[in-house]
Amino acid sequence: MSPMRLATSEDNAALLKLFGDVPMQGELVLASQREPDYFALFELQRGATEVWVHEEEGQLDGMGAIHVREGWLEGQPLRVGYLGDLRARFSARRSRGLARFYGPTLEDAAERHGVSAFLTAVMATNAGALQALVKRKASRTSQPHYALLRRFSAVSVQFLLRRKPRPSPYTVRRATPGDVPAMAALLDADHRTRPFGYRYDLGELEHRLERWPGLAVERCYLAFDREGRMVGCTSVWDPSAVKRYRVLAYRGGMRWMRWGFDALASVVGAPRLPASGQDFRYFYLCNTSIAGEDPAIFRALLEQVYADHHGQGFHFFTLYLGEEDPLAPALKGFLLRRLDFHLYAVTPASRPRDTFPPGRTGFEIALP
Numbered sequence: 001m002s003p004m005r006l007a008t009s010e011d012n013a014a015l016l017k018l019f020g021d022v023p024m025q026g027e028l029v030l031a032s033q034r035e036p037d038y039f040a041l042f043e044l045q046r047g048a049t050e051v052w053v054h055e056e057e058g059q060l061d062g063m064g065a066i067h068v069r070e071g072w073l074e075g076q077p078l079r080v081g082y083l084g085d086l087r088a089r090f091s092a093r094r095s096r097g098l099a100r101f102y103g104p105t106l107e108d109a110a111e112r113h114g115v116s117a118f119l120t121a122v123m124a125t126n127a128g129a130l131q132a133l134v135k136r137k138a139s140r141t142s143q144p145h146y147a148l149l150r151r152f153s154a155v156s157v158q159f160l161l162r163r164k165p166r167p168s169p170y171t172v173r174r175a176t177p178g179d180v181p182a183m184a185a186l187l188d189a190d191h192r193t194r195p196f197g198y199r200y201d202l203g204e205l206e207h208r209l210e211r212w213p214g215l216a217v218e219r220c221y222l223a224f225d226r227e228g229r230m231v232g233c234t235s236v237w238d239p240s241a242v243k244r245y246r247v248l249a250y251r252g253g254m255r256w257m258r259w260g261f262d263a264l265a266s267v268v269g270a271p272r273l274p275a276s277g278q279d280f281r282y283f284y285l286c287n288t289s290i291a292g293e294d295p296a297i298f299r300a301l302l303e304q305v306y307a308d309h310h311g312q313g314f315h316f317f318t319l320y321l322g323e324e325d326p327l328a329p330a331l332k333g334f335l336l337r338r339l340d341f342h343l344y345a346v347t348p349a350s351r352p353r354d355t356f357p358p359g360r361t362g363f364e365i366a367l368p
Contacts, residue, residue, distance in 0.1 A: 004101040007051040007063070012038050014060045015051070020246075022087040026125060027254040033244040033279065041242045042067060044211050045367065046204065048113065052105055054088070062088040064102070068113045072197040074357055080196045081110070081118035083346060084368045086129070103142030107348045117345045117353060119196055119361070121368055124151070124340035134344070145352030149195070150343045151323040154365060156282070156316040157306065158335040160261070160270045165303040170231065170296065172304040175220035180205065183220060183233050183287075190289040196345075197362035205287060213241040220287065221304060223297050232297040235287040236305060236317070237366055244279045271315055283309070284366035285319040290327060293360075299330035306334070320365040 007015060015038040023031040034041065042049040047069035054062030064086045071080035083106075110116070122129050134146040165172070175183060184205040191197030198204045208215055215237045223232035250258050262272040274280055285305070290298050305317065316337070321328060343363055347353045 003055050004052055004105055005055065007053045009039065011051075011053060011060065015053070015063060018060050018063055018087050018089070019085065022089070023248050024123065027250070027252040028247070029249040029251065031246045031248050033246050034242065037242075041239075041367070044208075044213075044242065045069065046207055050109060051085070054101070066106075066109050066118070068109075068115055070199040070202060071362060072192050072199070073117075073195055075192060077199070079113060079115045080362070081113065081115040081346075082368070083118050083120040103144055103349055106144050106346070107142065107350060110348045116351070117196075117347050117356075119149075119363055120146075120344050120346055121152075121341045121363070122344065124342055130342075142349050144349055145347045145354075146344045147347070147352075147354045147356065148342055149345050149356060150361060150363075151340070152325075152343055152363075153321050153338040153340050154318055155321045155331065156318050156337045156339075157302070157331070158261075158316045158337060159306070159310050159314055160265065160335050161268055162310050163303065163306055165300070165307055168296065168300040168303075170223045170225060170300040172221055172223050172300050174218050175222050175233075177217050179220075179222060179230075180209070180217060182230050183222065186230055186233055186291075187287060187289050191362055194360055194362045195357045198364070208235075208287065212237060214238045221301050223300050231291040231294070232301055233287060233289055234285045234301050234305070236283050236309070237286050238283040239366060240279075240281070245282070246279050247274050247276055249276055269311070271313055273315065280316070281314045283314060283317045285317060286364060286366040288319070293326040295327050295330040298327045302330055302334070318365065320363070322360065 016035055019038060020031045020033055023029050039049075039051070042051075042065070045067065047067055049068075050066045052064050052066070053060050065084050067082045067084070069080055069082075071078060073080075106118070110118075122133065136143065184200050184203075187198075187205060188200035191200055209217060215235060219236045221234050221236070222230055225231050258273050264270075265272050271281070309317070321331070321338075343361065345353065345356055
Protein backbone atom coordinates (compact mmCIF):
# COMPACT_ATOMS: atom_id res chain seq x y z
CA MET A 1 0.00 0.00 0.00
CA SER A 2 1.33 3.43 -0.97
CA PRO A 3 2.22 5.78 1.91
CA MET A 4 1.14 8.65 -0.38
CA ARG A 5 -2.37 10.05 0.08
CA LEU A 6 -4.36 13.21 -0.55
CA ALA A 7 -4.25 15.71 2.30
CA THR A 8 -7.42 17.06 3.89
CA SER A 9 -8.23 20.05 6.07
CA GLU A 10 -7.52 17.83 9.09
CA ASP A 11 -3.85 17.81 8.03
CA ASN A 12 -3.61 21.60 8.19
CA ALA A 13 -1.51 21.80 11.37
CA ALA A 14 0.89 19.07 10.23
CA LEU A 15 1.25 20.66 6.78
CA LEU A 16 2.01 24.07 8.29
CA LYS A 17 4.66 22.56 10.55
CA LEU A 18 6.34 20.56 7.78
CA PHE A 19 6.18 23.52 5.39
CA GLY A 20 7.80 25.85 7.93
CA ASP A 21 10.34 23.32 9.21
CA VAL A 22 12.09 22.84 5.86
CA PRO A 23 13.67 26.24 5.12
CA MET A 24 15.33 27.73 2.04
CA GLN A 25 19.05 27.51 2.73
CA GLY A 26 21.73 30.05 1.81
CA GLU A 27 23.42 33.06 3.34
CA LEU A 28 19.89 34.20 4.16
CA VAL A 29 17.93 31.29 5.68
CA LEU A 30 14.19 31.74 5.14
CA ALA A 31 11.14 29.72 6.14
CA SER A 32 7.81 30.06 4.35
CA GLN A 33 4.87 30.68 6.66
CA ARG A 34 1.27 29.98 5.64
CA GLU A 35 -0.58 30.25 8.95
CA PRO A 36 -3.39 30.00 9.79
CA ASP A 37 -4.55 27.98 6.75
CA TYR A 38 -2.11 26.15 4.47
CA PHE A 39 -4.81 25.72 1.82
CA ALA A 40 -5.76 29.41 1.65
CA LEU A 41 -3.26 30.29 -1.09
CA PHE A 42 -4.72 27.64 -3.38
CA GLU A 43 -8.28 28.69 -2.63
CA LEU A 44 -7.50 32.14 -4.06
CA GLN A 45 -6.79 30.59 -7.44
CA ARG A 46 -9.10 29.31 -10.12
CA GLY A 47 -8.77 25.64 -10.93
CA ALA A 48 -8.22 22.43 -8.99
CA THR A 49 -5.62 21.63 -6.34
CA GLU A 50 -4.39 18.33 -4.94
CA VAL A 51 -1.99 18.25 -2.01
CA TRP A 52 -0.23 14.90 -1.69
CA VAL A 53 1.50 13.83 1.50
CA HIS A 54 3.93 11.05 2.33
CA GLU A 55 3.21 9.42 5.66
CA GLU A 56 5.17 6.96 7.77
CA GLU A 57 3.95 5.66 11.12
CA GLY A 58 1.23 8.28 11.29
CA GLN A 59 3.56 11.25 10.75
CA LEU A 60 3.83 13.46 7.65
CA ASP A 61 7.40 13.55 6.41
CA GLY A 62 6.88 14.68 2.82
CA MET A 63 4.46 16.78 0.77
CA GLY A 64 3.85 18.27 -2.64
CA ALA A 65 1.05 20.16 -4.37
CA ILE A 66 -0.45 19.95 -7.86
CA HIS A 67 -2.53 22.87 -9.15
CA VAL A 68 -4.35 22.78 -12.49
CA ARG A 69 -5.77 25.83 -14.29
CA GLU A 70 -6.88 26.89 -17.75
CA GLY A 71 -4.18 28.43 -19.95
CA TRP A 72 -2.63 28.93 -23.38
CA LEU A 73 0.12 27.17 -25.33
CA GLU A 74 1.00 27.92 -28.94
CA GLY A 75 -2.12 30.04 -29.22
CA GLN A 76 -4.41 27.19 -28.22
CA PRO A 77 -6.34 26.79 -24.95
CA LEU A 78 -5.26 23.94 -22.71
CA ARG A 79 -4.97 22.93 -19.08
CA VAL A 80 -1.76 23.95 -17.33
CA GLY A 81 -0.40 22.28 -14.22
CA TYR A 82 1.91 23.66 -11.56
CA LEU A 83 4.00 21.57 -9.14
CA GLY A 84 5.02 23.23 -5.90
CA ASP A 85 5.42 23.12 -2.13
CA LEU A 86 7.71 20.10 -2.32
CA ARG A 87 9.03 19.47 1.17
CA ALA A 88 10.64 16.36 2.67
CA ARG A 89 12.18 15.54 6.02
CA PHE A 90 15.36 13.46 6.16
CA SER A 91 13.36 10.32 6.93
CA ALA A 92 11.41 10.61 3.66
CA ARG A 93 14.55 11.31 1.64
CA ARG A 94 16.31 8.33 3.23
CA SER A 95 13.43 5.92 2.52
CA ARG A 96 13.02 7.37 -1.01
CA GLY A 97 9.27 7.09 -0.53
CA LEU A 98 8.56 10.33 -2.35
CA ALA A 99 10.90 9.38 -5.20
CA ARG A 100 9.20 6.00 -5.68
CA PHE A 101 5.66 7.35 -5.84
CA TYR A 102 6.20 10.79 -7.40
CA GLY A 103 6.22 9.57 -11.00
CA PRO A 104 3.08 7.39 -10.81
CA THR A 105 1.23 10.09 -8.86
CA LEU A 106 2.05 12.70 -11.52
CA GLU A 107 1.16 10.30 -14.34
CA ASP A 108 -2.24 9.65 -12.76
CA ALA A 109 -2.91 13.36 -12.11
CA ALA A 110 -2.00 14.29 -15.69
CA GLU A 111 -4.45 11.70 -17.01
CA ARG A 112 -7.29 12.68 -14.69
CA HIS A 113 -6.96 16.43 -15.27
CA GLY A 114 -6.07 16.33 -18.95
CA VAL A 115 -2.72 18.07 -18.44
CA SER A 116 0.13 17.47 -20.88
CA ALA A 117 2.73 19.62 -19.08
CA PHE A 118 3.31 21.09 -15.65
CA LEU A 119 5.42 24.07 -14.60
CA THR A 120 7.70 24.07 -11.58
CA ALA A 121 10.37 26.41 -10.23
CA VAL A 122 13.53 25.17 -8.48
CA MET A 123 16.11 27.37 -6.78
CA ALA A 124 19.29 27.39 -8.86
CA THR A 125 21.38 26.71 -5.73
CA ASN A 126 19.24 23.77 -4.59
CA ALA A 127 21.65 21.08 -5.75
CA GLY A 128 19.78 18.37 -3.87
CA ALA A 129 16.49 19.04 -5.64
CA LEU A 130 18.17 19.36 -9.03
CA GLN A 131 19.93 16.04 -8.47
CA ALA A 132 16.83 14.24 -7.21
CA LEU A 133 14.28 15.65 -9.64
CA VAL A 134 16.02 16.69 -12.85
CA LYS A 135 18.98 14.34 -13.37
CA ARG A 136 18.02 11.33 -15.45
CA LYS A 137 18.83 7.81 -14.23
CA ALA A 138 18.16 4.57 -16.08
CA SER A 139 16.77 3.01 -12.92
CA ARG A 140 14.03 5.65 -12.64
CA THR A 141 11.67 4.29 -15.26
CA SER A 142 8.70 6.35 -14.04
CA GLN A 143 10.70 9.55 -13.42
CA PRO A 144 8.90 12.63 -14.81
CA HIS A 145 10.76 14.46 -17.56
CA TYR A 146 12.15 17.93 -16.74
CA ALA A 147 12.81 20.35 -19.63
CA LEU A 148 14.45 23.66 -18.72
CA LEU A 149 12.18 26.44 -19.96
CA ARG A 150 13.81 29.57 -18.55
CA ARG A 151 16.34 30.78 -16.02
CA PHE A 152 14.93 33.65 -14.01
CA SER A 153 15.44 35.68 -10.86
CA ALA A 154 13.03 36.72 -8.15
CA VAL A 155 14.31 40.29 -7.95
CA SER A 156 13.66 42.21 -4.75
CA VAL A 157 13.69 45.99 -5.08
CA GLN A 158 14.81 47.27 -1.67
CA PHE A 159 13.20 50.32 -0.11
CA LEU A 160 15.98 52.55 1.16
CA LEU A 161 16.46 56.03 -0.28
CA ARG A 162 13.43 58.10 -1.22
CA ARG A 163 13.01 58.52 -5.00
CA LYS A 164 10.80 60.74 -7.12
CA PRO A 165 9.59 59.57 -10.53
CA ARG A 166 11.68 61.05 -13.32
CA PRO A 167 10.18 62.78 -16.37
CA SER A 168 8.95 60.17 -18.85
CA PRO A 169 7.05 60.03 -22.14
CA TYR A 170 4.59 57.77 -20.31
CA THR A 171 1.95 58.84 -17.82
CA VAL A 172 1.30 56.51 -14.89
CA ARG A 173 -1.75 56.54 -12.65
CA ARG A 174 -3.70 54.17 -10.44
CA ALA A 175 -6.59 52.31 -12.01
CA THR A 176 -10.27 52.98 -11.44
CA PRO A 177 -13.14 50.48 -11.82
CA GLY A 178 -13.76 51.80 -15.31
CA ASP A 179 -10.25 50.77 -16.37
CA VAL A 180 -10.68 47.07 -15.56
CA PRO A 181 -12.01 45.96 -19.00
CA ALA A 182 -9.15 47.70 -20.85
CA MET A 183 -6.55 46.32 -18.42
CA ALA A 184 -8.01 42.82 -18.78
CA ALA A 185 -7.90 43.17 -22.58
CA LEU A 186 -4.23 44.20 -22.48
CA LEU A 187 -3.36 41.20 -20.28
CA ASP A 188 -5.46 38.86 -22.43
CA ALA A 189 -3.75 39.86 -25.68
CA ASP A 190 -0.36 39.40 -24.01
CA HIS A 191 -1.04 36.03 -22.34
CA ARG A 192 -2.53 34.45 -25.46
CA THR A 193 0.97 34.61 -26.95
CA ARG A 194 2.80 33.36 -23.86
CA PRO A 195 3.65 29.71 -23.28
CA PHE A 196 1.38 28.69 -20.38
CA GLY A 197 -0.36 32.08 -20.28
CA TYR A 198 -3.39 32.77 -18.09
CA ARG A 199 -6.98 32.94 -19.41
CA TYR A 200 -7.62 36.62 -18.79
CA ASP A 201 -10.38 36.31 -21.38
CA LEU A 202 -12.26 34.14 -18.86
CA GLY A 203 -12.22 36.73 -16.08
CA GLU A 204 -8.85 36.05 -14.43
CA LEU A 205 -8.23 39.70 -13.54
CA GLU A 206 -11.73 40.20 -12.16
CA HIS A 207 -11.37 37.01 -10.11
CA ARG A 208 -8.09 38.20 -8.59
CA LEU A 209 -9.51 41.62 -7.74
CA GLU A 210 -12.46 39.98 -6.02
CA ARG A 211 -10.74 37.09 -4.23
CA TRP A 212 -7.16 38.04 -3.40
CA PRO A 213 -7.02 39.72 0.04
CA GLY A 214 -5.30 43.09 -0.23
CA LEU A 215 -5.60 43.34 -4.02
CA ALA A 216 -7.96 46.07 -5.22
CA VAL A 217 -8.46 48.17 -8.33
CA GLU A 218 -6.65 51.15 -6.78
CA ARG A 219 -3.58 48.94 -6.27
CA CYS A 220 -3.27 48.50 -10.02
CA TYR A 221 -1.02 50.89 -11.96
CA LEU A 222 -1.51 51.82 -15.60
CA ALA A 223 0.88 53.45 -18.08
CA PHE A 224 -0.34 55.52 -21.04
CA ASP A 225 1.53 56.94 -24.02
CA ARG A 226 1.17 60.53 -25.29
CA GLU A 227 -1.85 59.53 -27.39
CA GLY A 228 -3.62 58.19 -24.31
CA ARG A 229 -3.24 54.50 -25.20
CA MET A 230 -2.74 52.04 -22.36
CA VAL A 231 0.69 50.50 -22.93
CA GLY A 232 1.49 48.87 -19.60
CA CYS A 233 0.03 47.67 -16.34
CA THR A 234 1.01 46.03 -13.06
CA SER A 235 -0.61 45.34 -9.70
CA VAL A 236 0.71 45.64 -6.15
CA TRP A 237 -0.22 42.65 -3.98
CA ASP A 238 0.68 42.17 -0.32
CA PRO A 239 0.37 38.38 0.27
CA SER A 240 0.77 38.49 4.07
CA ALA A 241 -2.76 37.16 4.65
CA VAL A 242 -1.80 33.85 3.02
CA LYS A 243 2.01 33.62 2.99
CA ARG A 244 5.04 35.26 4.57
CA TYR A 245 8.81 34.81 4.68
CA ARG A 246 10.42 34.48 8.10
CA VAL A 247 14.12 35.02 8.69
CA LEU A 248 15.77 32.12 10.51
CA ALA A 249 19.39 33.23 10.20
CA TYR A 250 21.84 35.56 8.47
CA ARG A 251 25.05 33.82 7.41
CA GLY A 252 28.32 34.75 5.76
CA GLY A 253 28.23 37.94 3.75
CA MET A 254 24.59 38.55 4.64
CA ARG A 255 25.61 39.34 8.21
CA TRP A 256 27.79 42.22 7.02
CA MET A 257 25.25 43.33 4.44
CA ARG A 258 22.58 43.46 7.13
CA TRP A 259 24.81 45.55 9.39
CA GLY A 260 25.53 48.06 6.62
CA PHE A 261 21.93 48.17 5.43
CA ASP A 262 20.56 48.74 8.94
CA ALA A 263 23.09 51.50 9.61
CA LEU A 264 22.02 53.37 6.49
CA ALA A 265 18.33 52.62 7.09
CA SER A 266 18.56 54.27 10.52
CA VAL A 267 19.91 57.44 8.87
CA VAL A 268 17.35 57.68 6.05
CA GLY A 269 14.34 56.42 8.03
CA ALA A 270 13.87 53.15 6.13
CA PRO A 271 12.80 49.96 7.97
CA ARG A 272 15.65 47.86 9.33
CA LEU A 273 15.91 44.25 8.18
CA PRO A 274 13.99 41.82 10.38
CA ALA A 275 15.82 40.00 13.16
CA SER A 276 15.89 36.20 13.29
CA GLY A 277 12.37 34.96 13.98
CA GLN A 278 10.72 38.00 12.36
CA ASP A 279 8.99 38.31 8.99
CA PHE A 280 9.82 40.47 6.01
CA ARG A 281 7.19 43.00 4.93
CA TYR A 282 6.99 42.96 1.15
CA PHE A 283 4.66 42.86 -1.82
CA TYR A 284 4.68 41.41 -5.32
CA LEU A 285 4.19 42.98 -8.70
CA CYS A 286 1.69 40.80 -10.58
CA ASN A 287 -0.69 41.21 -13.54
CA THR A 288 2.24 42.81 -15.35
CA SER A 289 2.13 43.44 -19.07
CA ILE A 290 4.39 45.81 -21.02
CA ALA A 291 3.67 46.64 -24.68
CA GLY A 292 6.57 45.67 -26.91
CA GLU A 293 8.64 44.68 -23.85
CA ASP A 294 9.68 48.35 -23.67
CA PRO A 295 11.82 48.95 -20.55
CA ALA A 296 10.94 52.67 -20.55
CA ILE A 297 7.29 51.79 -19.90
CA PHE A 298 8.25 49.39 -17.12
CA ARG A 299 10.57 52.01 -15.62
CA ALA A 300 7.75 54.54 -15.40
CA LEU A 301 5.58 52.01 -13.57
CA LEU A 302 8.39 50.97 -11.21
CA GLU A 303 9.24 54.52 -10.23
CA GLN A 304 5.63 55.36 -9.39
CA VAL A 305 5.15 52.15 -7.38
CA TYR A 306 8.39 52.82 -5.46
CA ALA A 307 7.51 56.45 -4.74
CA ASP A 308 4.00 55.57 -3.53
CA HIS A 309 5.16 52.80 -1.17
CA HIS A 310 8.40 54.18 0.23
CA GLY A 311 7.99 54.91 3.93
CA GLN A 312 5.02 52.54 4.30
CA GLY A 313 6.96 49.96 6.31
CA PHE A 314 7.80 47.60 3.44
CA HIS A 315 11.31 46.19 3.16
CA PHE A 316 11.07 45.43 -0.58
CA PHE A 317 8.86 44.40 -3.46
CA THR A 318 9.47 41.38 -5.69
CA LEU A 319 9.13 40.90 -9.43
CA TYR A 320 10.05 38.34 -12.08
CA LEU A 321 13.08 38.99 -14.29
CA GLY A 322 14.13 36.44 -16.90
CA GLU A 323 17.62 35.71 -18.12
CA GLU A 324 18.53 38.37 -20.73
CA ASP A 325 15.16 39.98 -20.04
CA PRO A 326 14.48 43.01 -22.29
CA LEU A 327 12.92 44.74 -19.28
CA ALA A 328 16.16 44.53 -17.25
CA PRO A 329 17.33 48.09 -18.08
CA ALA A 330 14.27 49.42 -16.22
CA LEU A 331 15.84 48.33 -12.92
CA LYS A 332 19.06 50.32 -13.29
CA GLY A 333 19.79 52.44 -10.20
CA PHE A 334 17.51 50.56 -7.79
CA LEU A 335 18.99 48.63 -4.87
CA LEU A 336 18.35 44.99 -5.82
CA ARG A 337 18.71 41.51 -4.39
CA ARG A 338 18.27 38.46 -6.63
CA LEU A 339 17.29 34.88 -5.93
CA ASP A 340 17.95 32.71 -8.98
CA PHE A 341 15.63 29.93 -10.14
CA HIS A 342 15.17 27.45 -12.97
CA LEU A 343 11.68 27.17 -14.48
CA TYR A 344 10.96 23.71 -15.84
CA ALA A 345 8.23 22.15 -17.94
CA VAL A 346 7.52 18.73 -16.41
CA THR A 347 5.91 15.99 -18.46
CA PRO A 348 5.00 12.39 -17.49
CA ALA A 349 7.54 9.69 -18.23
CA SER A 350 5.15 8.09 -20.72
CA ARG A 351 5.04 11.20 -22.95
CA PRO A 352 8.16 13.36 -22.40
CA ARG A 353 8.54 16.67 -24.22
CA ASP A 354 11.73 18.71 -24.57
CA THR A 355 10.85 21.72 -26.73
CA PHE A 356 8.42 24.55 -26.04
CA PRO A 357 7.85 27.95 -27.67
CA PRO A 358 10.20 30.83 -26.79
CA GLY A 359 9.17 34.09 -25.13
CA ARG A 360 7.95 35.24 -21.75
CA THR A 361 5.89 32.56 -20.02
CA GLY A 362 2.66 32.87 -18.04
CA PHE A 363 4.41 31.89 -14.81
CA GLU A 364 3.10 34.11 -11.97
CA ILE A 365 5.82 34.65 -9.39
CA ALA A 366 3.33 35.73 -6.71
CA LEU A 367 1.55 32.37 -6.53
CA PRO A 368 4.03 29.49 -5.80
